[in-house]
Amino acid sequence: MVKWIKDKKGSIAVQALLIIAIFLLIAYLGVEIWKVVAIQRTVRAATYQATKYIALNGPYWGLDPGAWEQAVWPLIANGLLSNPFVPADSISRGQSRNPTITIWLDPVCNAVNYCERGQFWIQVDLKYRLWMPPRIEDSDGTWMQVNVASREYGKLQCFP
Amino acid sequence: MLRRLQALRKDNRGSYELLQFALILPIFVVILYGSFELTKLISIRQSLDAGTYQAARYLSVYHTSYAHPERVKPRPGDDTLRALRLIWESLQANSYLTGDPAVRLSVRYFNALGQEIRSPADLNCSDMESALARQETNGLIFTVRAELTLPWRASVLGISLGTVTLTSTQTSFVDCGPWVPWPPPTPTPGLEPTPTPGTGG
Numbered sequence: 001m002v003k004w005i006k007d008k009k010g011s012i013a014v015q016a017l018l019i020i021a022i023f024l025l026i027a028y029l030g031v032e033i034w035k036v037v038a039i040q041r042t043v044r045a046a047t048y049q050a051t052k053y054i055a056l057n058g059p060y061w062g063l064d065p066g067a068w069e070q071a072v073w074p075l076i077a078n079g080l081l082s083n084p085f086v087p088a089d090s091i092s093r094g095q096s097r098n099p100t101i102t103i104w105l106d107p108v109c110n111a112v113n114y115c116e117r118g119q120f121w122i123q124v125d126l127k128y129r130l131w132m133p134p135r136i137e138d139s140d141g142t143w144m145q146v147n148v149a150s151r152e153y154g155k156l157q158c159f160p
Numbered sequence: 161m162l163r164r165l166q167a168l169r170k171d172n173r174g175s176y177e178l179l180q181f182a183l184i185l186p187i188f189v190v191i192l193y194g195s196f197e198l199t200k201l202i203s204i205r206q207s208l209d210a211g212t213y214q215a216a217r218y219l220s221v222y223h224t225s226y227a228h229p230e231r232v233k234p235r236p237g238d239d240t241l242r243a244l245r246l247i248w249e250s251l252q253a254n255s256y257l258t259g260d261p262a263v264r265l266s267v268r269y270f271n272a273l274g275q276e277i278r279s280p281a282d283l284n285c286s287d288m289e290s291a292l293a294r295q296e297t298n299g300l301i302f303t304v305r306a307e308l309t310l311p312w313r314a315s316v317l318g319i320s321l322g323t324v325t326l327t328s329t330q331t332s333f334v335d336c337g338p339w340v341p342w343p344p345p346t347p348t349p350g351l352e353p354t355p356t357p358g359t360g361g
Contacts (some may be wrong), residue, residue, distance in 0.1 A: 016183050053333050074272035075301050082329035
């Protein structure tokens with residue numbers, strides 16, 4: 001045992017392998033963090049566009065957040081898909097809706113006072129799957145779900 | 161002299177470090193040169209993104225309806241030409257591309273359903289209500305997609321990685337504003353000078 005510990009043959013290869021493995025892991029995590037940050041920026045930009053769209057045109061569909069959600073869907077979905085890191089199959093309008101769009105409108109807002117009380121916000125939640133490398137005792141990695149969210153506040157544009 | 165050379169040959173001190181260095185050096189050099197190439201591509205991609213954003217914003221705000229029919233006679237394709245020019249100028253401001261005539265740039269436009277359209281600026285704001293009524297197809301939403309093919313092949317240490325095509329996409333909507341149709345022109349000031357305080361008799 002003592003002889004084996006003292007044997008230095010191949011130690012450089014072992015050291016190099018360890019360093020390369022750690023380096024690759026750091027590089028992978030760096031790229032993944034960069035991707036999440038890029039997606040966060042895209043979600044924010046899409047939410048901003050949707051807020052602007054509702055602020056300008058919202059009253060055309062009535063003061064109904066449900067109708068607004070339907071109207072902003074293509075804007076948000078296309079905006080998110082402009083980022084190559086957002087997988088096209090992750091955007092779905094079906095049963096497992098992704099992203100989810102939540103719109104809040106001041107409950108006292110009505111057709112008469114919307115110029116003053118037309119405050120609203122839009123929140124977009126995008127679920128994104130991130131692959132985590134395997135730990136030493138595992139054989140496969142695990143998928144981690146990250147929720148990328150953005151909320152923008154707006155006010156309905158008052159028409160002359 | 162010969163003895164000194166023999167001693168140097170037999171001396172094993174530092175051999176581990178030298179071997180380790182020799183193993184790591186090529187990887188380090190590839191990463192270094194690769195990062196130069198990557199920085200260049202990211203910089204060009206950022207310029208393309210900025211240009212596409214400006215083009216989408218231009219088409220969102222300055223569309224056919226905003227051209228005053230009495231002052232400006234819009235011609236079909238004028239807006240898309242201006243949008244293309246905005247992207248081109250943004251690319252030319254990037255030092256990696258300045259003055260390179262071989263850059264190939266193509267711009268395409270899509271509606272909310274992803275179908276290719278001629279120009280998003282053709283929508284007349286007087287038809288806005290009917291465009292908004294179609295929530296599913298949403299006539300106001302458009303996407304600008306710019307594709308740039310670089311005039312050189314990306315390479316690391318002389319190894320070619322092939323032709324690079326960068327794509328940038330921006331989604332926006334035609335902003336008709338609350339003043340549809342065109343607002344009345346701002347009254348021009350009369351010939352009478354405006355009285356200034358303190359100069360009156």
